[in-house]
Amino acid sequence: MRGRHRARQVVNYVNLSTPLGLLIAVAGRARVRRGEHGLLYAHGYRIRFPVAGAFTVGNVVLTAQEDGYLTGALLRHESRHATQYAFCVGLPLLVLYVLAAVFSLVICGHPASWNVFERLADLDEGGYPRHAARWRRRTLE
Template sequence: MRRLHRVRRTLNYVNLSTPLGLLLARVGRARVTTGPDGLLLAYGYRFRFPIASAFTVGNVVLTKHPEGFLTGALLRHEGRHASQYMCCVGLPMLPLYVVAVAVSMMICGNQASWNLFERLANLEDGNYTRRSPWWFHTRPPQKE
């Protein structure tokens, strides 16, 4: 494991985001396994919220899907979110993320396209599509 991943793992435990992720995994009856780069992968998460195919809290990546779903680009995307928890000093990431969702919804009507956290984690790796701001879709007034 690279030094950055060890630091991220340690800081996300200390800032309480990983313990919260583990609590969510337990309450959601997910099966937790160790993953690459210090991540913990929680498969079979049972709650309907959030609606994403996978989400990260601290170093814990939770998904409703069975084991083996978290691979490749999606896992790299979720790993970037784990680093965002480290940079946001843990739990403040949650309200900041909610604000970013609201901003994205106001700009384009989509929760991820203009969400700063999703953009920094690479939208496409998270299976999100890029959408234009709503003002690109408005038509100028027609002359009579």
């Protein structure tokens, strides 16, 4: 494991985001296993919230899908979210993410398209659409 992944892993344990992710995995009866880059994969998550193919809390990537789903672009996207938890000192990211999702809903009607955290994690790799803003500046003719 690279040093940056080890550092992210330690920071996310200390800031309590990874322990929260593990509690969510247990509550959702997911099977947890070690994954790449210091991440923990939680497959078979049974709670129907949030509505997403996968979501990350600390270094724990949760999905309702079976083992083998977390690969390629989606895994890179979720890994970036784990890094965001480290940079946002853990749990404050949850509040900031909700605010960013509300902002995105107001701007374009979709919680991810204008969400700064989803954009920084790469919308395309997360499988999110790019919606235009609901309004545009008017030009004088």
